[in-house]
Amino acid sequence: MRLLVDSGSTKADWIAIDDDGKVLFTTQTLGLNPEILDGEEIIERINSRFDLLQNKDIATHLFFYGAGCGTDNMKISLKKVFQNYFTKAIIVIQEDTYAAVYATTPIGEKAIVCILGTGSNCSYFDGEELHQKVQSLGYIVMDDCSGNVLGKELIRKYYFNKMPNELAIEFEKMYDLDPDFIKNKLYKEPNPNAYLATFAKFLIQNKDTKFCKKIIYKGMKSFVKNYIMQYENHKEVPIHFIGSIAFYLKDELQVTFDKYNLQLGNVLRRPIDGLIDYHVANK
Numbered sequence: 494m495r496l497l498v499d500s501g502s503t504k505a506d507w508i509a510i511d512d513d514g515k516v517l518f519t520t521q522t523l524g525l526n527p528e529i530l531d532g533e534e535i536i537e538r539i540n541s542r543f544d545l546l547q548n549k550d551i552a553t554h555l556f557f558y559g560a561g562c563g564t565d566n567m568k569i570s571l572k573k574v575f576q577n578y579f580t581k582a583i584i585v586i587q588e589d590t591y592a593a594v595y596a597t598t599p600i601g602e603k604a605i606v607c608i609l610g611t612g613s614n615c616s617y618f619d620g621e622e623l624h625q626k627v628q629s630l631g632y633i634v635m636d637d638c639s640g641n642v643l644g645k646e647l648i649r650k651y652y653f654n655k656m657p658n659e660l661a662i663e664f665e666k667m668y669d670l671d672p673d674f675i676k677n678k679l680y681k682e683p684n685p686n687a688y689l690a691t692f693a694k695f696l697i698q699n700k701d702t703k704f705c706k707k708i709i710y711k712g713m714k715s716f717v718k719n720y721i722m723q724y725e726n727h728k729e730v731p732i733h734f735i736g737s738i739a740f741y742l743k744d745e746l747q748v749t750f751d752k753y754n755l756q757l758g759n760v761l762r763r764p765i766d767g768l769i770d771y772h773v774a775n776k
Contacts, residue, residue: 494552496582497772499592499765500559501736502526502611502632502641503687505538506765507545509552514773518544524611525571528561528631529684532574539578552582556772558592558764560612563629590616590623596767597733597759600774604758605724607716610736611690613639615720617730626723632686637719638712640690640738646708647692648675657704667695697741709742713749721755731758 494517497508502524509517522538522545530538539545555575562568568586575584590606594616598604601620608614613636617624632641650656651664664670668691678688699705721727732755739746740762750757761767 494548495554495556495772496552496579497765497768498525498555498557498559499589499763499768500525500557501589502529502560502684503690505559506763507542508765508769509544509548510769510772514769516769520544524684524687525557525559526561526684527559527567527571527574529686532570534683535571535574536578549579550581552579555579555582555584556768557584557586558589558768559586560589560608561631562586562588563614563625588614590614590625592764592768593733593735594618594623595771596761596764597735603726603730605721605727605730605732607720607732607734607739608736609638609640609716609734609739609742611640611687612636613642613716613720613736613738615716615723617724617726627720632689636686638716638738640693641686642689643696643708643712643738644689644692646712647696648689650704650708657702660699660702660704663699664695668692693738697738700742700745706745709745710749713742713745717749717753717755728754728756731756733758734760735762735764737762 495510499506505522505525507520511517520542522542525535525538572584572586589608593608594606597606598618603618603620605617612632614629629635636642651661679685696705696708700709721732739760743760747757
């Protein structure tokens with residue numbers, strides 16, 4: 494049994510397959526980002542799913558693609574956690590961008606591959622290897638145009654009285670905006686980045702308003718300039734996206750790309766299904 498996992502900070506999609514690619518079961522846990530969770534919390538989240546607990550000693554391989562796995566230290570620490578849990582499995586850990594590459598980019602083709610979900614990332618794939626110009630420092634200082642950054646901008650606009658009144662009323666109906674509640678979520682509970690990203694739903698639902706459009710296009714402009722334009726050939730190759738922000742704001746991405754003469758490629762909400770074909774072909 495091979496376990497394929499695509500994990501962001503908010504959630505992790507799991508698929509168990511046999512050697513022929515037949516799906517044995519699928520499940521979902523909360524996100525397993527090693528930058529913001531310790532080993533005990535990660536195991537607790539896995540144990541919450543009976544199908545994983547029941548099959549933990551049957552799995553022969555675990556291919557984990559995750560947010561927060563961009564450095565060797567994070568990969569090593571997470572591998573130890575998984576090795577102690579899936580005792581008979583070969584553990585392979587890569588950053589989530591590789592899942593995005595394998596799901597969106599035809600074998601051997603060159604592309605810039607981006608993630609716009611709870612967090613954000615951008616890499617260049619030369620057909621064989623992945624190259625990264627910007628080392629992520631996490632949601633506090635980076636993650637341009639991600640769900641957590643867009644959500645944080647909405648909260649700031651609301652609290653600084655910069656949100657139009659009619660939108661502010663709807664915002665209040667949709668979320669608990671009590672300052673003590675928000676501060677508890679941000680500073681005392683786990684996954685503050687995932688909490689901030691929940692506010693992006695409001696932005697997407699109201700994306701046709703002038704106020705929300707300004708926030709969206711400002712974020713996309715920042716992502717293009719700070720991430721995509723790091724690569725000298727950014728106008729020569731397709732630029733693929735994975736993630737809910739990219740998926741639900743695809744039209745806005747296209748407008749932004751037209752402005753900068755960029756080629757928008759595949760835009761998928763999640764890569765997990767595409768990973769099956771890749772791993773069957775490369776077993």
